[in-house]
Amino acid sequence: MSDPQSYVGRQEVxxxxxxxxxxxxxxxxxxxxxxxxxxxxxPPLGHWLCFLPSERQSAMGHDGHPKRNDDGxxxxxxxxxxxxxxxxxxxxGDIPLDSPIIRTSTLTAATPKSGRSGNMLxxxxxxxxxxxxREAAIVEEQDIVYREAAPVxxxxxxAAVDPGEEDPVIRTLTPDPVLLFRYSALTFNAHxxxxxxxxxxxxxxxxxxxxxxxxxxTLMLDxxxxxxxxxxxxxxxxxxxxxxxxxxIRLGFRREGNxxxxxxxxxxxxxxxxxxxxxx
Numbered sequence: 718m719s720d721p722q723s724y725v726g727r728q729e730v731x732x733x734x735x736x737x738x739x740x741x742x743x744x745x746x747x748x749x750x751x752x753x754x755x756x757x758x759x760p761p762l763g764h765w766l767c768f769l770p771s772e773r774q775s776a777m778g779h780d781g782h783p784k785r786n787d788d789g790x791x792x793x794x795x796x797x798x799x800x801x802x803x804x805x806x807x808x809x810g811d812i813p814l815d816s817p818i819i820r821t822s823t824l825t826a827a828t829p830k831s832g833r834s835g836n837m838l839x840x841x842x843x844x845x846x847x848x849x850x851r852e853a854a855i856v857e858e859q860d861i862v863y864r865e866a867a868p869v870x871x872x873x874x875x876a877a878v879d880p881g882e883e884d885p886v887i888r889t890l891t892p893d894p895v896l897l898f899r900y901s902a903l904t905f906n907a908h909x910x911x912x913x914x915x916x917x918x919x920x921x922x923x924x925x926x927x928x929x930x931x932x933x934x935t936l937m938l939d940x941x942x943x944x945x946x947x948x949x950x951x952x953x954x955x956x957x958x959x960x961x962x963x964x965x966i967r968l969g970f971r972r973e974g975n976x977x978x979x980x981x982x983x984x985x986x987x988x989x990x991x992x993x994x995x996x997x
Contacts, residue, residue, distance in 0.1 A: 721792040721827035721838055729790040729822045731768040732849070735759055737814045739766045739903065746899045747935075753942040759812040761938060761949045764846045764855050765931050768820045769905040780916075781907040792827055794838055796863035798921065801930045802839075803860045803955040808996070810854035817849040825858070835865035867922030878957050878986035884969025888940045891965045892928045900932045925961030933960060933989050937979045940968035941993060945977075950996035954979075960988045 740763055744752040754760040772783040785793040812818060826841040839862055846855040897911050909916040910927040917923045934954040941947075960966055960983050967982040970993075979991035 721794055721829060721840070724790070724792045724824050725827055727790050727824045731820045731822070733767045733769075733818050733820070735763075735767065735812055735814050735816050735818050740814070742899075742903060746896070746903065747939050753939075753946050755811075757814055759814065759855075761808065761942070761952065762806070762931075762935055764812075764818075764820070764844075764857075765935070766903050767818060767846075770907075777907060780920075781909040781913075790822060790824055790842070791840060791861070792824075792838065792863075794863055796836065796838055797866050798864040800862045800864070800956070801859065802862045803930075803953070804857055804934070805951070805953040806855065806857045807951045808855055808949050810852070812846070812848055812854050819847055819849050821845045837865075838863040867920075871922060873922050873924050875958055875985045878988075880980070880982045880987050884967075884971050884980060886940075886944055886970055888943070888968045889965055890936070890968070892932070892960065892962055894926060894962050897926055897928060897932070897962060900929055900935075904929075904931070923959065923961065925963060928960040928962065928966075930954075930956050930989070933966075933981050934991060936966075937968055937970075937981050937989060937991050938993070941970050941977060941979055944970075945972070945995075947993075948996040949993060951994040952991065954989055954991035956989050958983070958985055958988045 740760055743760065743763065743766060752760065770783060776783055778784040780797065782799065787793050823843045824840065825843050828839045830837045830839060839860065842859045842861065844857040844859060845853040847853045901911050906929065910921055910923065911929055912926065914926055917926055937954065938952055964984050966988065969982065970977045970979045975995040977993045979993060980987055981989040
């Protein structure tokens with residue numbers, strides 16, 4: 718195990734191709750006949766479907782994530798549970814489809830903390846995405862949280878977050894294992910909490926399959942775009958409480974001028990919050 722601070726400043730550069738097929742599949746997963754984004758450019762959050770992991774099967778860990786080592790971008794720490802807790806994304810320009818693209822990732826912070834659930838590590842990674850040879854069109858700061866293993870046999874407790882007043886524009890849906898599988902396939906995400914119910918219950922202590930944080934964020938922004946069809950200047954989200962397959966969720970937003978507050982509300986209350994700034 719390495720000192721997390723020694724990873725600050727590390728960089729990783731990946732290349733990909735913004736092929737249109739993957740976004741056609743994204744549109745199908747979101748149940749669109751005609752998607753609410755410009756057809757010739759990368760859709761908002763479409764970069765999450767690019768630069769996919771490519772580790773060999775022998776390099777995969779027990780949890781479905783690649784095995785950690787001292788040479789990677791992310792810290793090699795003895796905290797087995799990992800969660801994408803939130804992001805802040807700026808859309809500075811368009812990325813044409815079917816173009817060579819490049820992502821430069823820099824680990825900018827690694828902060829150990831302790832709380833009610835034990836020791837944690839908060840990591841921030843800055844991603845800059847561009848068409849090869851051009852300035853960055855997307856800049857994202859991604860927050861990742863590492864946590865201790867769940868105590869064996871401990872009952873799952875989920876904090877209730879009061880949603881308060883109902884949002885004026887609501888869409889309700891129930892994520893099921895098929896939706897979770899299709900999103901994991903789009904992002905080549907092998908984390909077992911999204912498809913292996915026995916592992917999720919017995920080893921991570923959750924009562925059901927965990928809905929991916931970026932999937933909830935995608936659904937939240939997609940609900941806004943269905944209604945507003947606006948050009949997005951920036952988007953951020955923060956996970957508040959986990960959601961599980963089979964639980965109905967309410968996607969909602971409240972717009973004021975060129976900004977909007979977005980939410981995902983589940984049976985325990987607010988599961989995720991987000992914000993949008995509409996580009997001029």
